[in-house]
Amino acid sequence: MSKTVSDYNFFDPEIIESPFDFYAAARRDAPIHHLPDTNIYFVSRYEDVRKILKDTETFSNEFGAILNEPPKNPEAAAVYASGYETVDTMLTLDPPRHRVYRNLVNKVFSNKRVESMHDYMLQMADQLIDSWIDDGEVDLLTRFCVPLPVWVIADQLGVPREDLELFKKWSDAFASRLSRFADADQELEDARLIVQFQHYFVDMIEQRRKDPQDNIISDLAHARIDDGRELTHPEMLSIVQQVLVAGNETSTSTIAEGVLYLIENPAECDKLRADPSLIPNAVEEILRLATPSCGLWRLVTQDTEVQGVQIPKDALMMVRFASANRDDEHFEDAGKMDVCRHNARDNLSFGQGVHFCLGAQLARKELNVAFEKLLQRTDNWRLTEGKNSLKHWPNLILRGLEELHIDFDKIK
Numbered sequence: 001m002s003k004t005v006s007d008y009n010f011f012d013p014e015i016i017e018s019p020f021d022f023y024a025a026a027r028r029d030a031p032i033h034h035l036p037d038t039n040i041y042f043v044s045r046y047e048d049v050r051k052i053l054k055d056t057e058t059f060s061n062e063f064g065a066i067l068n069e070p071p072k073n074p075e076a077a078a079v080y081a082s083g084y085e086t087v088d089t090m091l092t093l094d095p096p097r098h099r100v101y102r103n104l105v106n107k108v109f110s111n112k113r114v115e116s117m118h119d120y121m122l123q124m125a126d127q128l129i130d131s132w133i134d135d136g137e138v139d140l141l142t143r144f145c146v147p148l149p150v151w152v153i154a155d156q157l158g159v160p161r162e163d164l165e166l167f168k169k170w171s172d173a174f175a176s177r178l179s180r181f182a183d184a185d186q187e188l189e190d191a192r193l194i195v196q197f198q199h200y201f202v203d204m205i206e207q208r209r210k211d212p213q214d215n216i217i218s219d220l221a222h223a224r225i226d227d228g229r230e231l232t233h234p235e236m237l238s239i240v241q242q243v244l245v246a247g248n249e250t251s252t253s254t255i256a257e258g259v260l261y262l263i264e265n266p267a268e269c270d271k272l273r274a275d276p277s278l279i280p281n282a283v284e285e286i287l288r289l290a291t292p293s294c295g296l297w298r299l300v301t302q303d304t305e306v307q308g309v310q311i312p313k314d315a316l317m318m319v320r321f322a323s324a325n326r327d328d329e330h331f332e333d334a335g336k337m338d339v340c341r342h343n344a345r346d347n348l349s350f351g352q353g354v355h356f357c358l359g360a361q362l363a364r365k366e367l368n369v370a371f372e373k374l375l376q377r378t379d380n381w382r383l384t385e386g387k388n389s390l391k392h393w394p395n396l397i398l399r400g401l402e403e404l405h406i407d408f409d410k411i412k
């Protein structure tokens, strides 16, 4: 007999690793599924996810306290206390306050700005590929999927190349803090890195106040809000942190997962090689299947009802983008990869509504460039034997492969 939704425990690391049967059971048996012994309601169907994302009055983004829950390790808590306080800006605010911060950074990631970065990204991708193209085998995650987005975001923020290793460590520390799976040692390490991040960027903000440059930190250092005041250090750190984590981890994971999907679906890969004009649609299909930002919270502001389920004020909704993206009611044969899928762009991987991803255009550009260059310069991708567990980092809201090693042929 097939399992029902109550046979699964969402918090079980094995379910986090292989969640797709659980998602299917939830969509079928209980689309608004009250997770046992919690105040959390798990939303799994495409239409319900969309409806909830659009209703910002009932389903609030003011869930900052959940993302920044105090660590269990008291030493880590003491380290945080030596840093800057955490305040809410874009992601963890509702309208109208949300817009005040979002407007400050919208122009940096506008379509026009992103289009102008096309050649620069192609050069970066080529430079990375040049460094391993003659080897026939590569640790693709660390030598391509990680550095491409890190370089792009670091340049936008004005972080020098010599600090990039630190930059990635900070981004990983934030991702680990969000994961809810960090042990005491990891919590302490994360806290040290996050406070180091805060001091690094406060120094940089102060430098840019004196010596403006053409980058986000400089823009933020000179921005004015409300009655014409400058942003506080905690406000700026909150914005930079969101750009850092959202801009690195997700794009990295999508490139890696996309290569894996294409290895597992060689006929789809052949279609892209035969007709590269399919790449933009393939990127949407990869975003749909990979859904690296696999779910997020919403805080319920008043007693309400969805799909006949009563939901009390102060409950939490786990809005599962990754399940919505595999809903057969919206995507035909949703578990299958189809690079020509006519509605692949309906994917909810970037969310929807007022919090629609700030970096969606930038991420789409990075992904298009990444697949264009990898397909143009390398062929016959295979998983390197003995080097791939194909496991993902344990994390409730982000999904990404732990490693990806491939063998390939160089295209002459």
Ligand code: HEM
Pocket: 053, 061, 090, 091, 092, 102, 109, 242, 243, 244, 246, 247, 248, 250, 251, 254, 291, 292, 293, 296, 321, 348, 349, 350, 351, 352, 354, 355, 356, 357, 358, 359, 360, 362, 363
């Ligand atoms: C494949 C790559 C990416 C994915 C899948 C992704 C996913 C998402 C999702 C699902 C949201 C909506 C959150 C919500 O509804 O509460 C979001 C928001 C956001 N993303 Fe992305 N993201 C990606 C890349 C980026 C990049 C490159 C940046 C950097 C510029 C970025 C910055 C942000 C920010 C700042 C927000 C908050 C926006 C707001 O609340 O108004 N993301 N992203």
